[in-house]
Amino acid sequence: MSETVSVSKDGEIAIVTVDNPPVNAVGLSVRQGLWDAIPALEADDSVRAAVLICAGRTFIAGADIREFDGGALDPWLPEIVDRMHASTKPWVAAIHGTALGGGLETALGAHYRVALASAKVGLPEVALGIIPGAGGTQRTPRLTCAAAAVKLVTSGAPISAAEAQDAGLIDRIVDDLLPDAVAFARSIMDQPVPRLDPAPAPTDLTPADWDELRQTVQKKAKGQLSPVRGLDAVRIAFELPLSEGMDRERDIFLELKETDQSKALRHAFFAERAVAKPAALKGAKPRQLERVAIVGGGLMGSGIATAALTAGLIVTIIEQTMDAAEQAKGRVAANLESGVRKGRMSEDQRDALLGKLRVTNSYHGADGADLCIEAVFEDADTKRAVFEQLAQIAGPDAILATNTSYIDPVSFTDAVPNPGRVMGLHFFSPAHIMRLVEVVRTPQTEPEVLATGFALAKKMRKVAVLSGVCDGFIGNRILGAYGRMAGYLLEDGASPQQIDAAMKRFGMPMGPFEMFDMAGLQIGYANRKREAATRPADQRYSRVPDLIVEQGWLGQKTKQGYYRYEDGSRTAIPSEEFNALLEAERGARNITPRDISDEEIVASLHAVQVNEAAMILAEGVAERPLDIDIVKLMGYGYPRWRGGPMMEADRLGTDRVLATMQQIAETDPGSWSVAPLLSRLGAEATPFSSLN
Numbered sequence: 212m213s214e215t216v217s218v219s220k221d222g223e224i225a226i227v228t229v230d231n232p233p234v235n236a237v238g239l240s241v242r243q244g245l246w247d248a249i250p251a252l253e254a255d256d257s258v259r260a261a262v263l264i265c266a267g268r269t270f271i272a273g274a275d276i277r278e279f280d281g282g283a284l285d286p287w288l289p290e291i292v293d294r295m296h297a298s299t300k301p302w303v304a305a306i307h308g309t310a311l312g313g314g315l316e317t318a319l320g321a322h323y324r325v326a327l328a329s330a331k332v333g334l335p336e337v338a339l340g341i342i343p344g345a346g347g348t349q350r351t352p353r354l355t356c357a358a359a360a361v362k363l364v365t366s367g368a369p370i371s372a373a374e375a376q377d378a379g380l381i382d383r384i385v386d387d388l389l390p391d392a393v394a395f396a397r398s399i400m401d402q403p404v405p406r407l408d409p410a411p412a413p414t415d416l417t418p419a420d421w422d423e424l425r426q427t428v429q430k431k432a433k434g435q436l437s438p439v440r441g442l443d444a445v446r447i448a449f450e451l452p453l454s455e456g457m458d459r460e461r462d463i464f465l466e467l468k469e470t471d472q473s474k475a476l477r478h479a480f481f482a483e484r485a486v487a488k489p490a491a492l493k494g495a496k497p498r499q500l501e502r503v504a505i506v507g508g509g510l511m512g513s514g515i516a517t518a519a520l521t522a523g524l525i526v527t528i529i530e531q532t533m534d535a536a537e538q539a540k541g542r543v544a545a546n547l548e549s550g551v552r553k554g555r556m557s558e559d560q561r562d563a564l565l566g567k568l569r570v571t572n573s574y575h576g577a578d579g580a581d582l583c584i585e586a587v588f589e590d591a592d593t594k595r596a597v598f599e600q601l602a603q604i605a606g607p608d609a610i611l612a613t614n615t616s617y618i619d620p621v622s623f624t625d626a627v628p629n630p631g632r633v634m635g636l637h638f639f640s641p642a643h644i645m646r647l648v649e650v651v652r653t654p655q656t657e658p659e660v661l662a663t664g665f666a667l668a669k670k671m672r673k674v675a676v677l678s679g680v681c682d683g684f685i686g687n688r689i690l691g692a693y694g695r696m697a698g699y700l701l702e703d704g705a706s707p708q709q710i711d712a713a714m715k716r717f718g719m720p721m722g723p724f725e726m727f728d729m730a731g732l733q734i735g736y737a738n739r740k741r742e743a744a745t746r747p748a749d750q751r752y753s754r755v756p757d758l759i760v761e762q763g764w765l766g767q768k769t770k771q772g773y774y775r776y777e778d779g780s781r782t783a784i785p786s787e788e789f790n791a792l793l794e795a796e797r798g799a800r801n802i803t804p805r806d807i808s809d810e811e812i813v814a815s816l817h818a819v820q821v822n823e824a825a826m827i828l829a830e831g832v833a834e835r836p837l838d839i840d841i842v843k844l845m846g847y848g849y850p851r852w853r854g855g856p857m858m859e860a861d862r863l864g865t866d867r868v869l870a871t872m873q874q875i876a877e878t879d880p881g882s883w884s885v886a887p888l889l890s891r892l893g894a895e896a897t898p899f900s901s902l903n
């Protein structure tokens with residue numbers, strides 16, 4: 212055996228236990244152990260059947276993703292699964308936790324599968340830019356219908372044990388996993404061992420149906436390759452015998468594993484976990500959280516309250532009047548109702564969560580709170596007043612957090628006693644949906660307070676990234692550079708629709724100008740006024756964003772911004788009025804518009820983000836390039852299959868990004884400096900991944 216696979220017996224039933232914490236990934240040691248166990252049990256006349264079970268919290272959660280960057284190591288999982296399926300003695304997979312990827316594929320190699328009702332099964336490989344590579348696309352279609360197989364493979368989403376049983380992937384749902392699995396094995400050990408029919412799986416789908424399915428999957432994949440290739444592999448199961456289908460699946464799997472998209476998605480997977488362990492928090496223990504008070508029940512405050520309730524906390528919203536407080540409660544109720552409609556919770560769960568919400572117009576709502584979060588108007592004086600009240604009423608050790616998205620927390624909390632308990636918790640709107648939280652440390656914030664912010668984010672099923680203090684922290688500061696460059700490109704000759712279309716082809720959910728129109732143009736206007744005092748005198752200033760706001764064009768909400776909008780529609784329509792304003796402004800600035808290629812737009816907008824990120828890293832506002840990537844992936848819709856701007860810079864070649872930034876800086880030295888990027892990468896243009 213191996214140190215991760217052991218065999219015991221219960222009479223004539225062999226129990227093969229995989230024990231490879233934390234998630235029983237089927238790494239080399241597990242594969243070797245299974246490879247050896249199968250023939251050993253075949254040769255043991257005292258064994259009539261085998262149960263495959265896992266120790267710890269879950270059944271096998273897949274291949275060991277860390278092995279992907281090295282060469283494939285014998286024994287390969289497909290061969291192990293084939294060997295198990297060819298066994299003359301029946302194997303029963305006993306599933307708890309999540310049987311994912313290679314885990315489900317191993318279970319499909321067994322002849323039967325039993326599971327706890329709480330178990331889930333899935334084939335999430337497409338989320339890693341690959342497809343199942345151990346028979347998942349070939350065995351699933353031979354056990355369930357084409358639609359279910361296509362959905363499992365191309366969505367990557369897990370399904371419950373009950374759904375899997377309905378789909379024919381699980382034989383029985385049991386209460387007490389091991390004894391019930393052994394009993395099940397004993398009940399079938401004298402029956403003929405069931406085998407998958409190697410013939411092409413039957414289906415009534417026509418070639419036209421498959422083509423239509425492929426288009427649907429392609430549209431949903433938004434540029435990602437693996438879902439579409441997963442569909443191709445599933446289709447093969449209905450056209451070729453099993454052995455040929457397995458070969459074709461393996462070819463597609465090996466091809467995708469080497470793609471930039473898969474490397475980026477694997478980077479995102481591990482980065483999403485690494486951000487939770489910043490060096491600054493090493494050894495810091497989070498405090499227990501039970502009660503949260505939120506000051507401000509507007510869009511953000513009610514979203515944060517919804518997330519806190521869903522995380523199991525008791526929540527009090529403090530508003531200025533009872534009427535406003537009741538309106539806040541209504542917003543929370545609407546958010547929870549949306550969760551019911553989307554099947555994320557039952558009506559009873561919704562009611563139970565609402566039962567843990569109090570609303571009040573008194574700061575005494577903060578009595579007994581472990582954590583108070585300020586989510587009022589983005590104005591330092593308004594926030595200062597809130598913290599003065601909280602400092603008087605909340606407990607002396609209560610953690611006091613601000614949801615400010617730009618302003619230095621110290622600038623309005625300097626009067627708070629015990630400043631070590633002050634931090635920023637920058638949620639992204641809508642706060643009950645967006646997964647990113649920037650946990651902002653002031654120079655005084657204690658590590659355990661920050662660790663508590665990270666623990667809160669995890670309870671909310673969000674991803675926290677540690678940020679130091681600067682204008683806009685990590686994400687909005689980079690957005691500032693992005694928006695500034697987009698404005699320059701606009702003045703120099705591009706149109707909003709050209710810039711937005713280029714960025715959507717890059718993979719962004721929307722372009723900068725559609726995004727600004729959606730968010731509302733007055734936010735940027737206020738920020739630019741706030742920044743005016745510190746803006747470098749020789750930095751190019753595009754007046755276009757101010758001119759449109761001063762026209763009363765605030766974006767979607769006024770049906771006119773960079774685009775125009777029909778009543779009740781969010782569809783951005785090129786605007787003659789805007790174009791006229793832009794032309795007039797170009798004339799006033801003596802700018803002769805030039806043709807700007809999509810390539811220049813994408814390269815410029817990427818380079819200035821990476822350059823700003825280099826400054827953020829150099830200042831210690833972010834710890835690692837992967838922190839920057841996760842902020843962009845989780846908070847700004849950056850295409851996950853590119854891994855984030857820093858991963859994209861490595862893919863392009865940091866020397867190319869450096870050259871683009873040098874060109875930009877030479878053209879407009881007052882607005883841009885390449886020094887930060889150059890100092891971060893060095894003349895040898897070190898890849899960012901080596902700095903993680």
Ligand code: T1G
Binds near residue numbers: 236273275276
């Ligand atoms: N390989 C290596 N490490 C893994 C891993 C995996 N498959 N899954 C998790 N980890 C690590 C993770 O990095 C973290 O490490 C720790 O385990 C806990 O994870 C042949 C080729 C199972 C639902 O894609 O979805 O099979 O940070 O924090 O929130 O066709 O982990 O502690 O050092 O996420 O309880 C397919 C990926 C692989 C499943 C548990 N399988 N994992 O969530 O814990 S490809 C997957 C998950 C494949 C076959 C193909 C989740 C989880 P550290 P965690 P969790």
